Amino acid sequence: MLINRDASALLVIDVQARLxxxxxxxxxxxxxxxxxxxxARLVEVPVLxxxxxxxxxxxxxxxxxxxxxxxxxxxxxFFSCADSPESSARIDALDREQIxxxxxxxxxxxxxxxxxxxxxxxxxxxxxxxxSARNPLDTEYAIARMRAEGVKIVTREMVGFEWMVRSDVPxxxxxxxxxxx
Numbered sequence: 001m002l003i004n005r006d007a008s009a010l011l012v013i014d015v016q017a018r019l020x021x022x023x024x025x026x027x028x029x030x031x032x033x034x035x036x037x038x039x040a041r042l043v044e045v046p047v048l049x050x051x052x053x054x055x056x057x058x059x060x061x062x063x064x065x066x067x068x069x070x071x072x073x074x075x076x077x078f079f080s081c082a083d084s085p086e087s088s089a090r091i092d093a094l095d096r097e098q099i100x101x102x103x104x105x106x107x108x109x110x111x112x113x114x115x116x117x118x119x120x121x122x123x124x125x126x127x128x129x130x131x132s133a134r135n136p137l138d139t140e141y142a143i144a145r146m147r148a149e150g151v152k153i154v155t156r157e158m159v160g161f162e163w164m165v166r167s168d169v170p171x172x173x174x175x176x177x178x179x180x181x
Contacts (some may be wrong), residue, residue, distance in 0.1 A: 007098045012037060029130065037068070
């Protein structure tokens with residue numbers, strides 16, 4: 001199954017500035033999430049962000065926070081976005097059957113969200129080069145477990161090319177010039 005831009009939404013999970021210094025390859029994580037968020041904007045795919053207990057942990061990294069309106073970042077205390085009533089309601093309101101996920105931490109909020117969304121009937125795609133955790137082993141095992149449970153593991157470029165579908169769409173020029181470097 002391919003990712004269809006008319007059927008998908010991007011979920012950016014808990015990329016909070018205060019936590020980033022302890023996350024493995026955090027600069028790459030933020031860069032990957034930003035890449036996906038900007039691409040989603042280009043092809044008009046809806047984006048939601050979540051923040052794990054922001055009053056204690058703080059807000060999303062500024063580099064990502066500026067890409068979405070404040071109201072599109074949802075505070076939660078559940079690890080799984082699907083278990084949080086507020087984020088679950090916002091995801092459902094998008095009326096998209098495919099959810100593309102990036103963010104952190106891979107073995108906690110990302111994995112639990114992916115598995116629970118899949119249990120709820122969503123088709124879930126986790127972007128391997130746009131997730132991370134404090135310990136790279138946690139990311140490795142989270143990917144293995146999600147894959148074993150049927151979650152689709154993809155890369156940013158897979159998402160991009162699948163959202164594009166073809167090279168003669170108007171957005172492809174921007175995609176090839178700005179995103180494929």
